[in-house]
Each structure stands twice: as structure tokens, then as C-alpha cells.
Amino acid sequence: MKFNVKNKFKLLVNNQRVSVNSPIDNLVAGNLVAPIDDKKGGIFGLGIYSDITRKPESTHPITGVKMIGFQVPMWKECLKLA
Numbered sequence: 001m002k003f004n005v006k007n008k009f010k011l012l013v014n015n016q017r018v019s020v021n022s023p024i025d026n027l028v029a030g031n032l033v034a035p036i037d038d039k040k041g042g043i044f045g046l047g048i049y050s051d052i053t054r055k056p057e058s059t060h061p062i063t064g065v066k067m068i069g070f071q072v073p074m075w076k077e078c079l080k081l082a
Contacts, residue, residue, distance in 0.1 A: 046058055
């Protein structure tokens with residue numbers, strides 16, 4: 001987040017962290033991160049691993065849920081909370 005002179009903020013990066021098969025919410029534990037559209041709150045790109053030898057994912061590798069187009073629940077409320 002970056003604050004301007006009017007005490008408003010601008011989101012610089014919006015990402016959805018996605019657990020793959022780990023109880024730990026951490027990329028180095030083998031999880032994914034996918035970009036979120038800051039206006040609409042939907043995932044718009046592939047999920048990537050911190051391990052660059054693994055290919056990016058368009059669907060969750062275990063559940064098969066399509067990530068691109070997934071709408072983050074309560075996105076407007078998330079922005080207000082931030």
C-alpha cells in the first residue's frame with residue numbers, strides 16, 4: 001500500500017494466495033499466488049509457484065477449480081478493510 005497526502009491509499013499489488021496441499025500459507029510450502037484485478041476482484045492470470053521449475057496453473061492442481069475468472073468473495077469489503 002502507498003499512502004498519498006489525503007490519507008488515501010493505492011493498492012500496488014493484489015494477489016490471491018492459494019493453498020495447494022499444505023496447512024502452511026506460504027509460497028515456499030508449494031502453494032500458488034495469482035493476480036487479482038483491483039477494480040473487480042477477480043483472478044485474471046495464472047497461479048505461479050515460487051519454484052520456477054514448476055509450470056504456472058490455470059486451475060487448482062488438486063481440486064480442478066478454475067482460477068482465472070474466480071471472483072474473490074466480498075472484494076469491496078476487503079478494500080474497505082484495507
